[in-house]
Amino acid sequence: MCKMAGQKTFTLSQVAQHRSKKDCWFVINGRVLDVTKFLDEHPAGGEVLVEVAGKDATREFSNIGHSKEAQNLLLKYQVGVLQGHAFNEADKYASFVESKHKEMSAFVIKDDDKMPKYQAFLEFVLPLVFTGFYFGYRYL
Numbered sequence: 816m817c818k819m820a821g822q823k824t825f826t827l828s829q830v831a832q833h834r835s836k837k838d839c840w841f842v843i844n845g846r847v848l849d850v851t852k853f854l855d856e857h858p859a860g861g862e863v864l865v866e867v868a869g870k871d872a873t874r875e876f877s878n879i880g881h882s883k884e885a886q887n888l889l890l891k892y893q894v895g896v897l898q899g900h901a902f903n904e905a906d907k908y909a910s911f912v913e914s915k916h917k918e919m920s921a922f923v924i925k926d927d928d929k930m931p932k933y934q935a936f937l938e939f940v941l942p943l944v945f946t947g948f949y950f951g952y953r954y955l
């Protein structure tokens with residue numbers, strides 16, 4: 816479950832107040848999007864977007880079979896989340912954000928960590944030395 820911390824919450828009736836060419840919002844997978852500035856850039860034109868303005872357009876969006884690029888692009892227009900929407904692992908757009916976050920923290924841990932050499936000594940060299948001593952003591 817992803818709580819999408821820091822995001823504004825909107826009800827569907829609040830989203831429904833933005834359904835014109837000059838102020839166009841809709842919801843996709845629980846994300847509230849303000850696509851007003853995207854209308855002219857949408858490859859299929861702004862008209863189709865205005866048609867679903869103020870509504871939950873999740874089904875329309877996925878019926879088209881939008882590319883990965885399009886799915887990532889919609890994150891750019893997110894202004895909040897829909898009230899009551901449960902984000903979970905199955906939500907691929909949420910997991911896109913999470914996986915990026917995981918990659919980053921893994922990178923930071925690696926970069927910051929001075930342990931590996933020390934750890935290698937404890938985990939590999941030390942048991943080897945003890946084993947050497949043991950066999951030396953036992954058979955020599």
Ligand code: HEM
Nearest residue numbers: 850858859863864867872875876879880881882885888889
């Ligand atoms: C913020 C939301 C959206 C974004 C960022 C977006 C982006 C895109 C992009 C990049 C394409 C080019 C093809 C691709 O890469 O998949 C596309 C095509 C298209 N989109 Fe969207 N789109 C959005 C919402 C919608 C919605 C809500 C509808 C329908 C109501 C829609 C209908 C279409 C259609 C009909 C095409 C043309 C598909 C084709 O030529 O095969 N889009 N969109």
